[in-house]
Amino acid sequence: xxxxxxxxxxxxxxxxxxxxxxxxDFQIVEAEDGEKALEACRRGLPDAILLDWNMPVMDxxxxxxxxxxxxxxxxxxxxxxxxxxxxxxxxxxxxxxANEYIMKPFDKDIVTAKFQEVGLI
Amino acid sequence: MTPLDYEFxxxxxxxxxxxxxxxxxxxxxESRLVPLARKAALQGIPELVQKMKAGGEALITEVVEAMxxxxxxxxxxxxxxxxxxxxxxxxxxxxxASRQTLRIWCAASSTGQEPYSVAMCVxxxxxxxxxxxxxxxxxxxxxxLEKSKAGIYSQFEVQRGLPIQMLxxxxxxxxxxxxxxxxxxxxxxxxxxxxxxxxxHLGKFDVIFCRNVLIYFDQGTKTAIFERLARMIEPDGVLxxxxxxSVVGISEAFKPYLDRRGLYRPNAEGSVRADAKGLLTxxxxxxxAG
Numbered sequence: 001x002x003x004x005x006x007x008x009x010x011x012x013x014x015x016x017x018x019x020x021x022x023x024x025d026f027q028i029v030e031a032e033d034g035e036k037a038l039e040a041c042r043r044g045l046p047d048a049i050l051l052d053w054n055m056p057v058m059d060x061x062x063x064x065x066x067x068x069x070x071x072x073x074x075x076x077x078x079x080x081x082x083x084x085x086x087x088x089x090x091x092x093x094x095x096x097x098a099n100e101y102i103m104k105p106f107d108k109d110i111v112t113a114k115f116q117e118v119g120l121i
Numbered sequence: 122m123t124p125l126d127y128e129f130x131x132x133x134x135x136x137x138x139x140x141x142x143x144x145x146x147x148x149x150x151e152s153r154l155v156p157l158a159r160k161a162a163l164q165g166i167p168e169l170v171q172k173m174k175a176g177g178e179a180l181i182t183e184v185v186e187a188m189x190x191x192x193x194x195x196x197x198x199x200x201x202x203x204x205x206x207x208x209x210x211x212x213x214x215x216x217x218a219s220r221q222t223l224r225i226w227c228a229a230s231s232t233g234q235e236p237y238s239v240a241m242c243v244x245x246x247x248x249x250x251x252x253x254x255x256x257x258x259x260x261x262x263x264x265x266l267e268k269s270k271a272g273i274y275s276q277f278e279v280q281r282g283l284p285i286q287m288l289x290x291x292x293x294x295x296x297x298x299x300x301x302x303x304x305x306x307x308x309x310x311x312x313x314x315x316x317x318x319x320x321x322h323l324g325k326f327d328v329i330f331c332r333n334v335l336i337y338f339d340q341g342t343k344t345a346i347f348e349r350l351a352r353m354i355e356p357d358g359v360l361x362x363x364x365x366x367s368v369v370g371i372s373e374a375f376k377p378y379l380d381r382r383g384l385y386r387p388n389a390e391g392s393v394r395a396d397a398k399g400l401l402t403x404x405x406x407x408x409x410a411g
Contacts, residue, residue: 091289
């Protein structure tokens, strides 16, 4: 079974994302900020990461930079999922190594389409 | 809505748009037409039907448009567009090398996601640089064509099927909305067209996308449209249907490509007629002589 790390400081968003992704046959690990997400990645790299931008302690952008520098850190497909919905943020994220980008609000159709886009399903 | 009202609407929709409603689709008619009646300050469907019977042409057009399904999204089903990039365009670039023109038709193009997906594929296909590529988008509904021309989509619409790199590359953000850039919009011509009516004036096409529209028609209408489409397509052209559609058992005018799901070519007999000096004719003669 494929694994997906869901990183968001909102427990409601994590719960919604978990429900959608479990429906797509992913096993879910949750983290509430970038720091905790890095710890989770050191324990084991997931296949996919659904990543919020604005979070306390370490934001999603900084997490992504750290992840891509880890051994094997180029492997997980990273899909941003954020309210930062402007071109400048999207361009920065892609430049930093994000594979896809979801602008909140999102639903099951969007998550499915984006995960298909990067070849996760 | 009385059974007579429903029968009236069924018959009218069949004649005007080909929509083939089974006898149990009252809920669909109600969900689409009750809001329309309300907007026109009418009591409900019975009064709407009355006005239509009294000859309300504008109202009839609105009803026909309200009953069409315009569900679409960018790069819908993905596979047809992979075929376009990997098979169809490379083959046509070779076959049309001398005249350097291509004509592509999106029949029932709805709000434009399909023709613009084709346009982006064409734009990114290096072998077509400098070619004259015509992309024609037609639909029954003037309303969806207007939306298509504007090329403005909601955040929700641009996130279904469109890779994020393409959003950044080909769209401009306007507040919460996203508009296709003028160069992509200029690649698509729009025209109102009812597939039930004659479309032979459009000329011949190399590729026809006719996806997820014939499913609403009855068998006889489907067969007739396939026959007419076959006369509009070059002998080596390609017809693309929706993921759940097929010509099998409906028409002999097209044949499926065995290894390319959803792609069809005009049947050999059709191409003999269309291309009397073509290879196929010669091959047949050789067989006859041999």
